[in-house]
Amino acid sequence: MLAFIVRRLLQAVLVMLAVALIAFAMFRFVGDPVNSMLPEIATTEDRQALRAQLGLDEPIPTQFAKFIGGAVQGEFGISYRNKRPVSDLIVERLPATLELVFAAALFALLMGVPMGVYTALNRHGFVSNLLQIISLIGISVPTFVTGILLILIFSVWLNWLPSFGRGEVVQLGWWSTGLLTISGLKSLVLPSVMLGLFQVTLIMRLVRAEMLEVLRTDFIRFARARGLTDRAVHFGHALRNTLMPVITIAGLQLGSMIAFAIITETVFQWPGMGLLFIQAVSFADIPVMSAYLVLVALIFVVINMIVDLLYFVVDPRLSVGGDRA
């Protein structure tokens, strides 16, 4: 068990080092940082001064070591476009993205799990078939088209919900939240539905498949033989045993939802990290891009590791094999 954790941690550190190397190479070799940061008319002395200040005249390995040192402390230099420290920009934008992703994940679970259970229990019902067909179409429609349709229907035609921004936000220390005001909550609805919709179909299909699998097992038949009610069998026995893989997948999906939030944030002009990243890509603002890359990679690596470790806690068969390996 301990050996596994150590090996897993080592692997995670290696991936992060590789990502950091890419981020560093981007900053150092894509375009000239000095030219990007100084106005066109800067003198040669100015360039030399900035070059020395950024440490660009030192050997490459030293520069990489310094980059890692900075990255560990959250320092990624100055944005070319906003002329502000990248860390400040990210801290400002992080709460918006995290609130959006968690609202979307919550929506996906609250919709997906009941729909999956229903379609598993009523396999050949009309509503089940309808849900299956809708979910098939759902995964073929690009998310930004879904977003545009939502805006057209609920903002333009019905005029119920706002279509851009976060509404009023309340500052709690460094964290700005939109969850405490009416306009903030209203603004959250459409973006989180758009981001969550794709996951709804995923979770629904997963719950349905797992549930059908579990319902076929012996212990369910035994529970029925004991004379338990359908309700107790379906929810007490079957559903509880399907939820573990569902939680795992949902956890893994959190990472990709942060990535897909880029699209949602663009459609709804949601002031999160994704919008920051897209602006950075279109302006070739390398420091912001490399910081985003490192941050997202970190989130991915941490989530993957937690999921792997959770498997150990939940499934005792794995820890036996793991010790031997």
Place this chain on the structure above:
Amino acid sequence: MSADAPSRFAVLLDSDFVYSFRKSRVTLIATLVTVSIIMAALLAPWIAPHDPFDVATLSLLDSELPPAWAEGGDPHFLLGTDNQGRDVLSAILYGSRISLAVGFVSVFFALVAGVAVGLISGYFGGLVDAIFMRIADVMLSFPTILVALLVSGIVRGALPREMHENAALAVLVFAIAITTWVQYARTVRGSTMVERGQEYVLAARLVGRSSASIIFRHILPNVMGPVLVIATINLAMAILIEATLSFLGVGMPPTNPSLGTLIRVGNEYLFSGIWWVVIFPSLTLVVLVLAVNLMGDWLRDALNPKLR
């Protein structure tokens, strides 16, 4: 060959493959839809009712007309016009051209690169294999759209700003190809490792064939089946990635729009109630992607011997 032996074409027509194609109504429709969109896109300069890029023919008097069947519509502009009087139908025809071009070209490059890497990795193994597969692992652990965005951002950063618009198509193809070669490489590597141990490969080696000849003349034809399936499904994915990047504003410029760019531009007029400028390109994109995906699904099942 004797005269009564069936021709190759007749054998093909009589195969399970063609039979399952004819029996699947959904696949027939999907193929029909895909082929008509491709034909319409190819023939755009001849069949489009207007030239959306010829400023001389545009008239602001024709701007923001709704579709022909709606109130105030003009039969000359079947799907309506945008704020500059451009015909939406013509814009879609020209836009699909670019979307499909990016899709096909990037699938081609990804396929060639991926198959080559897979063959080399699978045949030689060792350090080359380890390096390629670690790269593949890292790339597969991130969502494709993120990798594509990152690659296009890096390439844009490396190019001078003036070149961004002209090089947009090449940047897109490069970004999509470099994001999607991994799947081909993985699959081909797996089947190559199996084929490498077969007797015909040993025989080829015994008669003194070179490695290159064994890989390309003997192994390659035997590992291409699954590659076709991946290519079809990846065509849908490439079109989707292109549309997403263009929608996000880092793809094709509005002067040379793809379907994604049309959706992006149309989206800005949504609030004036001009829904047709954004809805019709979106619909085209959805139908195209859905049709190609359905074809890919069918191909995967038809080529899978386990499902027969």
